[in-house]
Amino acid sequence: xxxxxxxxxxxxxxxxxxxxxxxxxxxxxxxxxxxxxxxxxxxxxxxxxxxxxxxxxxxxxxxxxxxxxxxxxxxxxxxxxxxxxxxxxxxxxxxxxxxxxxxxxxxxxxxxxxxxxxxxxxxxxxxxxxxxxxxxxxxxxxxxxxxxxxxxxxxxxxxxxxxxxxxxxxxxxxxxxxxxxxxxxxxxxxxxxxxxxxxxxxxxxxxxxxxxxxxxxxxxxxxxxxxxxxxxxxxxxxxxxxxxxxxxxxxxxxxxxxxxxxxxxxxxxxxxxxxxxxxxxxxxxxxxxxxxxxxxxxxxxxxxxxxxxxxxxxxxxxxxxxxxxxxxxxxxxxxxxxxxxxxxxxxxxxxxxxx
Amino acid sequence: xxxxxxxxxxxxxxxxxxxxxxxxxxxxxxxxxxxxxxxxxxxxxxxxxxxxxxxxxxxxxxxxxxxxxxxxxxxxxxxxxxxxxxxxxxxxxxxxxxxxxxxxxxxxxxxxxxxxxxxxxxxxxxxxxxxxxxxxxxxxxxxxxxxxxxxxxxxxxxxxxxxxxxxxxxxxxxxxxxxxxxxxxxxxxxxxxxxxxxxxxxxxxxxxxxxxxxxxxxxxxxxxxxxxxxxxxxxxxxxxxxxxxxxxxxxxxxxxxxxxxxxxxxxxxxxxxxxxxxxxxxxxxxxxxxxxxxxxxxxxxxxxxxxxxxxxxxxxxxxxxxxxxxxxxxxxxxxxxxxxxxxxxxxxxxxxxxx
DNA sequence: CGGATCGATCGAATCGATTCGAACCGGACG
DNA sequence: CGTCCGGTTCGAATCGATTCGATCGATCCG
Numbered sequence: 001x002x003x004x005x006x007x008x009x010x011x012x013x014x015x016x017x018x019x020x021x022x023x024x025x026x027x028x029x030x031x032x033x034x035x036x037x038x039x040x041x042x043x044x045x046x047x048x049x050x051x052x053x054x055x056x057x058x059x060x061x062x063x064x065x066x067x068x069x070x071x072x073x074x075x076x077x078x079x080x081x082x083x084x085x086x087x088x089x090x091x092x093x094x095x096x097x098x099x100x101x102x103x104x105x106x107x108x109x110x111x112x113x114x115x116x117x118x119x120x121x122x123x124x125x126x127x128x129x130x131x132x133x134x135x136x137x138x139x140x141x142x143x144x145x146x147x148x149x150x151x152x153x154x155x156x157x158x159x160x161x162x163x164x165x166x167x168x169x170x171x172x173x174x175x176x177x178x179x180x181x182x183x184x185x186x187x188x189x190x191x192x193x194x195x196x197x198x199x200x201x202x203x204x205x206x207x208x209x210x211x212x213x214x215x216x217x218x219x220x221x222x223x224x225x226x227x228x229x230x231x232x233x234x235x236x237x238x239x240x241x242x243x244x245x246x247x248x249x250x251x252x253x254x255x256x257x258x259x260x261x262x263x264x265x266x267x268x269x270x271x272x273x274x275x276x277x278x279x280x281x282x283x284x285x286x287x288x289x290x291x292x293x294x295x296x297x298x299x300x301x302x303x304x305x306x307x308x309x310x311x312x313x314x315x316x317x318x319x320x321x322x323x324x325x326x327x328x329x330x331x332x333x334x335x336x337x338x339x340x341x342x343x344x345x346x347x348x349x350x351x352x353x354x355x
Numbered sequence: 356x357x358x359x360x361x362x363x364x365x366x367x368x369x370x371x372x373x374x375x376x377x378x379x380x381x382x383x384x385x386x387x388x389x390x391x392x393x394x395x396x397x398x399x400x401x402x403x404x405x406x407x408x409x410x411x412x413x414x415x416x417x418x419x420x421x422x423x424x425x426x427x428x429x430x431x432x433x434x435x436x437x438x439x440x441x442x443x444x445x446x447x448x449x450x451x452x453x454x455x456x457x458x459x460x461x462x463x464x465x466x467x468x469x470x471x472x473x474x475x476x477x478x479x480x481x482x483x484x485x486x487x488x489x490x491x492x493x494x495x496x497x498x499x500x501x502x503x504x505x506x507x508x509x510x511x512x513x514x515x516x517x518x519x520x521x522x523x524x525x526x527x528x529x530x531x532x533x534x535x536x537x538x539x540x541x542x543x544x545x546x547x548x549x550x551x552x553x554x555x556x557x558x559x560x561x562x563x564x565x566x567x568x569x570x571x572x573x574x575x576x577x578x579x580x581x582x583x584x585x586x587x588x589x590x591x592x593x594x595x596x597x598x599x600x601x602x603x604x605x606x607x608x609x610x611x612x613x614x615x616x617x618x619x620x621x622x623x624x625x626x627x628x629x630x631x632x633x634x635x636x637x638x639x640x641x642x643x644x645x646x647x648x649x650x651x652x653x654x655x656x657x658x659x660x661x662x663x664x665x666x667x668x669x670x671x672x673x674x675x676x677x678x679x680x681x682x683x684x685x686x687x688x689x690x691x692x693x694x695x696x697x698x699x700x701x702x703x704x705x706x707x708x709x710x
Numbered sequence: 711c712g713g714a715t716c717g718a719t720c721g722a723a724t725c726g727a728t729t730c731g732a733a734c735c736g737g738a739c740g
Numbered sequence: 741c742g743t744c745c746g747g748t749t750c751g752a753a754t755c756g757a758t759t760c761g762a763t764c765g766a767t768c769c770g
Contacts, residue, residue: 004502006726017750022728029729030747049501053478054413055726058755063409064477065420065457084439087458095460100473102420103456105446118455122419123408146404147359241655276656300596301656303631361756372720377758384759385717410756413725 005046007055014042025051057123066094066325067124067148069104069139071131080239081297082267082314083130086153089318090128094325099125106131106139114138124148126325129155134212149328151321156214162328163336164320168215168294171310171341172222172264175292178308178343179262180228183352184290188232188260189223190247190270192216198237202250208233219266219294231260236270244273245280252281252289261289261352268293268309272302275348286350296344306346313339360401362410369397380406412478421445421454421680422479422503424494426461426486435594436652437622437669438485441508444673445483449680454480461486461494469493479503481680484510489567504683506676511569517683518691519675523570523649526665526696527577527619530647533663533698534617535583538707539645543587543615544578545602545625547571553592557605563588574621574649586615591625599628600635607636607644616644616707623648623664627657630703641705651699661701668694 011021016039023031024039042048057063068090071083091101104118104127119142127143129152134140140158143150151162179187194203195212211217216235223230232251236243244265251274252259263278265271271293275285283289285305296311320337327334366376371394378386379394397403412418423445425438446456459473459482474497482498484507489495495513498505506517534542549558550567566572571590578585587606591598599620606629607614618633620626626648630640638644640660651666675692682689 008726018727019729019751020749023749026728030749032748035748047500050476051728052726053476054409054416054418055755056728057478058409058413058726058757059728061409061755079436079439091458091460095471095473098472098476100477101458103442103446103458105450116450117453118450121405121408121453122455123412145402245655245658273655276658280658299656300600300628301631301654303600303635363756373757374721374759375719378719381758385719387718390718406758407756410725411758413727413756414758416725 005048007048007051010039010043010046010048013046014039022051062125062329063123064099065102065122065124066090066099067102067104067118067122067127067143069106069119069127069129071106081269082295082312085314086130086318086321089315090321091318092315093319093322097322097326099325115142119143120146126151126328128153128321128325131155131213131215134214151324151328153317153321154215157336162324162334164317164324164339165337166312166317166339167341168310168312169218169222169225171294171312171343172219172266173225174341174343175264175294175308175310176223176226176228178345179264179290179292179349180226182262182290182349184262185352186231186258186260187223187228187262187264188234188251189220189230189264190234190236190244190251190266190274191220192239192266192270193237194235199235200237200243200246201235203233203235207235216266223264230264239267239269241269241273241276244270244275245277246273248274248277249281252278252283256288256353259289262349263289263291265291265293268295268297268299268307271307271309271348272299275302275305275307285348288353290349290352292349296342302348305348308346308349309344310341311344312341360398360403362403362406365394365398365401365403368401369394377406417480417684418478419454420457420477420479421449422457422459422473422477422482422498424459424461424474424482424484436624437650437667440669441485441673441676444670445676446673447670448674448677452677452681454680470497474498475501481506481683483508483676483680486510486568486570489569506679506683508672508676509570512691517679517689519672519679519694520692521667521672521694522696523665523667524573524577524580526649526667526698527574527621528580529698530619530649530663530665531578531581531583533700534619534645534647534704535581537617537645537704539617540707541586541613541615542578542583542617542619543589543606544575544585544619545589545591545599545606545621545629546575547594547621547625548592549590554590555592555598555601556590558588558590562590571621578619585619594622594624596624596628596631599625599630600632601628603629603632604636607633607638611643611708614644617704618644618646620646620648623650623652623654623662626662626664626703627654630657630660630662640703643708645704645707647704651697657703660703663701663704664699665696666699667696 007021008018011018021039023029024036105116115138119139126149153164157163194216234247263274265274271291274291278285278289285291293307293309296309324334362376363373366373376394378384379391460471470493474494481504508519512518549571589602618629620629626646629646633640633644640646648662648664651664679689
């Protein structure tokens with residue numbers, strides 16, 4: 001009898017039937033106060049800590065779990081403050097509903113199976129894909145085959161799948177206009193990864209046609225929307241400060257006459273790396289080169305500089321995902337949401353240097 | 356019949372019994388290749404994506420879920436890279452075992468219930484507490500009452516609970532000796548939070564007696580082990596760069612004759628904030644003041660400086676937690692683990708300035 | 711040619727709870 | 741005194757799989 005007690009044990013100890021004991025815990029259904037108390041006392045006496053969730057879940061068909069597929073590798077995602085803050089907002093929203101977040105690694109290292117075993121066989125009521133996913137993404141396909149409702153963040157629109165995103169294309173256009181208003185004509189950009197191959201370096205025309213992750217594409221399109229054709233597009237394999245630095249060295253080492261006078265980073269981490277890289281090259285920001293980012297993080301290490309950026313409501317994005325989940329579980333079909341962004345001027349952009 | 360198919364549907368479609376169908380999926384037990392194929396074909400025909408995990412879990416009594424109580428670490432996570440990297444190492448280790456990580460918020464805002472609902476009623480086979488937990492922690496108590504095996508990271512030793520930690524006390528002692536060897540006599544320290552009240556400011560003797568989170572205590576003790584009595588102890592409410600900056604202003608604003616010549620941060624983020632704060636005050640590092648940290652993160656934004664620090668094997672710590680979990684699930688009683696740390700000299704410490 | 715053996719398949723019990731309809735009880739009413 | 745009724749409690753079915761012991765059929769050997 002070293003087994004943990006079950007509801008049946010409690011019931012017999014309290015001298016009631018199992019169904020009555022269940023009522024005492026769930027509170028659903030009529031039960032006399034005295035009976036309820038007797039059951040709870042019996043439970044306390046047996047060290048019974050409440051109904052076994054597995055039994056409840058099987059019966060109800062709900063696991064109370066939201067699977068969150070965190071990007072390409074958990075490792076990178078976690079260095080990615082945007083994903084993490086999104087997760088935070090999501091947890092805040094669904095925690096009161098009694099839902100929990102199960103972390104699911106996306107595609108793993110080469111050699112590993114294409115999808116994490118959790119994708120195939122973990123119990124979950126809904127799944128969230130952070131950082132998009134194309135229709136041919138094996139993870140997405142596996143989840144669809146299992147019939148698990150999906151919410152996709154920052155992906156492309158997919159038929160029959162709820163999407164949550166931001167107006168990033170417009171935001172980048174705002175930044176581009178800000179820069180052209182300041183007189184900049186040679187504007188380069190440092191991008192997020194184009195796709196799972198995560199290459200690094202200047203992208204030529206051919207490479208620009210191979211963008212599969214729509215987030216990089218949209219933010220590039222934003223520049224063009226404002227009439228800006230970047231003089232150079234530097235693709236990075238990950239949104240990291242170091243990558244921004246590397247990009248800065250590649251973009252800003254030339255002579256002042258041909259060097260870009262402004263650099264737009266597709267994330268704040270990349271942009272702050274560009275600022276640091278520019279400083280290493282002896283360039284002053286913003287006198288010699290302007291730098292703008294995207295996300296609206298606060299980056300204490302750039303002080304006293306403040307990055308010009310487009311702020312996105314990250315926690316609110318998490319909350320929007322949470323609301324979509326709630327609606328899906330209620331049997332509804334929530335509408336896609338696109339959240340607004342806001343241009344936030346800092347000290348890293350200024351008038352273009354006189355030629 | 357809009358219900359999703361069950362194993363019974365597949366079995367009858369394939370013309371076999373439920374138990375045989377089960378064998379076809381689980382692979383446990385003898386089954387003729389032809390039969391197996393017939394079952395799998397029937398499954399494909401019905402769009403059956405594999406056995407329902409809830410049924411399997413109830414039967415086996417295992418949910419395959421590891422609950423990780425992340426304290427407020429999630430909210431600050433990009434700011435608290437150590438917890439995040441630990442999580443990463445953990446996921447890498449247990450993912451191949453088919454286990455998933457369920458994020459559980461630790462202490463919530465005041466006003467919320469003392470423990471997250473997930474703590475009370477989520478299905479999990481093991482729970483991990485990051486950043487310790489004292490015996491009177493309600494979360495810890497609730498999990499123990501439920502009979503869920505626990506692994507505690509960086510906590511104090513608790514009877515009957517597996518602990519994973521590092522030799523941080525010795526590591527800090529190494530740092531202290533490094534500084535005294537360099538001739539430093541006035542050494543101040545900037546600490547992690549003392550407890551859930553998270554105060555901010557210089558700690559007097561009384562306050563020093565109120566430390567409940569053992570990690571701060573151990574790293575203070577390390578100084579004393581090396582014979583160093585700090586001239587000032589600055590307590591921070593969170594391990595953040597900004598807090599380090601604030602501390603620097605409080606500690607380093609005095610005249611050179613009484614000002615500390617070295618500051619030991621209990622984390623790299625705090626220490627890097629101290630470096631930035633010192634620079635703001637016009638002090639040169641390390642000529643005017645030496646700064647050392649703890650953790651061994653790479654902080655690209657301090658470049659070209661490299662922080663002197665004590666490196667801890669964070670991913671390995673996650674792996675150690677994973678191994679402990681594996682052992683617990685196998686019915687064993689894994690031993691506590693204490694991982695080594697390593698003093699790593701950078702450019703932020705140097706000889707004490709001449710008096 | 712009959713009995714032992716082995717592999718494949720099947721039936722039924724089980725995991726722990728929820729839930730629905732039936733049964734039960736005391737009191738109020740006709 | 742019999743009936744009806746609202747409030748409780750109970751029994752049994754159910755959720756979807758796993759697993760053990762039994763059964764069945766065919767092969768192998770004496």
